[in-house]
Amino acid sequence: MYQIVIVDDEPRICEGLVHLFPWESLGFHVAGSFTNGRDALAFVNEHPGVDVVMTDIEMPVMNGIELSRQLRDQRIAVVFFSAYQDFEYARSAIINHVVDYLVKPMSYDAISGCMKRLKAALEADRRPPEASVQPDERPAFDLEAFVKRYIEKNYRTASLEEAAALAHYSVAYLSTAFKQAAGMNFSDWLTRVRMQKSLALIRNPKNKLYWIAEAVGYQNPKNLTRNFKDYYGITPQELRAGKPLLLHAEDAGDQP
Numbered sequence: 001m002y003q004i005v006i007v008d009d010e011p012r013i014c015e016g017l018v019h020l021f022p023w024e025s026l027g028f029h030v031a032g033s034f035t036n037g038r039d040a041l042a043f044v045n046e047h048p049g050v051d052v053v054m055t056d057i058e059m060p061v062m063n064g065i066e067l068s069r070q071l072r073d074q075r076i077a078v079v080f081f082s083a084y085q086d087f088e089y090a091r092s093a094i095i096n097h098v099v100d101y102l103v104k105p106m107s108y109d110a111i112s113g114c115m116k117r118l119k120a121a122l123e124a125d126r127r128p129p130e131a132s133v134q135p136d137e138r139p140a141f142d143l144e145a146f147v148k149r150y151i152e153k154n155y156r157t158a159s160l161e162e163a164a165a166l167a168h169y170s171v172a173y174l175s176t177a178f179k180q181a182a183g184m185n186f187s188d189w190l191t192r193v194r195m196q197k198s199l200a201l202i203r204n205p206k207n208k209l210y211w212i213a214e215a216v217g218y219q220n221p222k223n224l225t226r227n228f229k230d231y232y233g234i235t236p237q238e239l240r241a242g243k244p245l246l247l248h249a250e251d252a253g254d255q256p
Contacts, residue, residue, distance in 0.1 A: 002122055003031040003047075007040040007055035007067065008081075013104075017054070021108070026115045028052070037062030041070050050076060051122060057082040057089055065089070068096035075125075077118055081106055082170075090173040094180060101173035113168040143167065143174065144181035148189065155193045156217040160186045195231045195248070198224060202236045209236055 004023065008014040018033050031050055034040040038061045044050045053071060057064040057080055068078045080093050083104040093101050099121070100114045150163050163186070164174040179185045184192075194216045201212045213224035229235050233246025 001029045002027055002051040002119065003049050004028045004052040004054060005031055005040055005044060005050055006033045007035070007037060007053065007059070007064065008033075009035045009056060009059040011035060013056075021111060023115075026112065027119050028115060036060055037064060037067030037070075041067055044071065044074075044076065052077045052079065052118060054079040054081065056080075057084070065092045065096070068093070068098050072096045077122070079114060079118070080173075085170045085172040087172050087176060090170065090176040093173060094177055100168075101170050102168065103170040110168040143169070143177050147174070147178050147186065148182070151186075151190050151193050155190060155197060156215070158190055158217070191227060191231065192248075194218075195228060198228060198236075199232070199239075202228075202239055205240060212236075 001024070006014060006017050008017070014033050014035060018030050023030055031047060032040070032043050034043065036059050037055065040053060040055065041062065044053065053067070053076055055064040055067055055078065064080055064082075068080070071078055078096070078098045079100045079102065080089070080098050081102040081104060082089060085103055090101060092098075099118060102110050102114060146167055147163055150166065151158050154162075160175060161171055164171045167174060169177075175186055178189075182189060198212055198216045201207045201215065202209075209221040209224065213219070213221045216224070218224040218227070225235050225237075231248055232239070234243050239245070
């Protein structure tokens with residue numbers, strides 16, 4: 001049973017999280033609950049068995065960001081929750097190695113999904129040495145891979161909001177974390193995938209541009225043509241006329 005500490009300056013929310021969510025069915029025991037980060041930090045320092053701290057961000061005395069900074073070098077997983085989808089909060093979460101960022105009001109599915117991912121990572125971390133990988137290689141929820149798989153499967157209708165909802169992250173956190181991991185933002189990666197898909201379709205002269213545009217997620221051929229030229233340096237019509245790709249030529253090798 002993993003030990004979790006809950007921190008929120010609103011007593012009603014704090015008590016609700018402690019008593020209304022079935023922690024033990026997911027493998028967690030609430031070791032303590034507090035209304036500010038300073039008291040939570042003192043408790044954690046006195047009880048080395050704490051595995052997870054789930055904390056609100058905006059609190060008096062010591063807020064969640066400072067608490068996460070204080071815990072950054074300890075082997076404790078930190079989960080943020082907040083009523084705000086703020087870019088700076090998401091950035092602070094990444095810097096301080098926060099493992100998740102949930103948005104109030106938190107649904108049962110959001111908390112449950114977070115805890116299941118967290119438990120899997122904790123179990124991997126606690127395997128016997130002969131059965132475990134190195135600490136810096138231990139498996140955990142791979143947000144970058146998740147987003148890329150989502151886009152690959154849903155490129156026609158994909159959206160940042162839907163990806164965040166499926167992963168149980170806030171839009172701000174997912175956007176910031178994905179850009180840091182992948183080196184480009186969500187919309188740029190979506191465009192990359194759409195361009196690769198359209199390239200293969202355009203090379204077949206039997207495919208009409210209006211059909212290709214709809215197939216890869218554009219409302220009309222003009223949008224497809226504009227994005228294709230921005231990405232590859234030539235228009236679809238020029239490609240069919242035999243003009244070579246000028247930009248992102250390496251993508252051509254990705255196609256069957």
